[in-house]
Amino acid sequence: MTYGQKIEALAVPTRRxxxxxxxxxxxxxxxxxxxxxVSRPAVSQHLRVLKDANLxxxxxxxxxxxxxxxxxxxxxxxxxxxxxxxxxxxxxxTAVKASEEQ
Numbered sequence: 001m002t003y004g005q006k007i008e009a010l011a012v013p014t015r016r017x018x019x020x021x022x023x024x025x026x027x028x029x030x031x032x033x034x035x036x037x038v039s040r041p042a043v044s045q046h047l048r049v050l051k052d053a054n055l056x057x058x059x060x061x062x063x064x065x066x067x068x069x070x071x072x073x074x075x076x077x078x079x080x081x082x083x084x085x086x087x088x089x090x091x092x093x094t095a096v097k098a099s100e101e102q
Contacts, residue, residue: 006073009052014038014043018032018043018046018047019056025068026067028065029044029065032047047067054070055069055073056073
């Protein structure tokens with residue numbers, strides 16, 4: 001899964017809200033839906049996209065499906081954004097050195 005597919009999965013505000021809810025810890029579809037202005041079936045669809053993007057994990061406990069964040073799924077996304085951060089820090093360092101030389 002490429003970072004681009006993950007960014008596409010995160011493009012929808014409801015999916016970001018689902019991920020923000022899962023920061024608090026694992027939750028069922030119903031628990032996630034309780035805090036959102038969308039139906040349980042809609043939350044299930046968003047969770048499926050996030051799961052396909054490898055951003056959440058699903059664990060089955062009997063008839064319940066419990067979802068949690070998948071930290072490994074965020075690694076390539078983080079690496080993608082880190083390259084911009086590293087570039088910004090390098091540019092800042094260059095600017096500071098240039099201003100010290102003046």
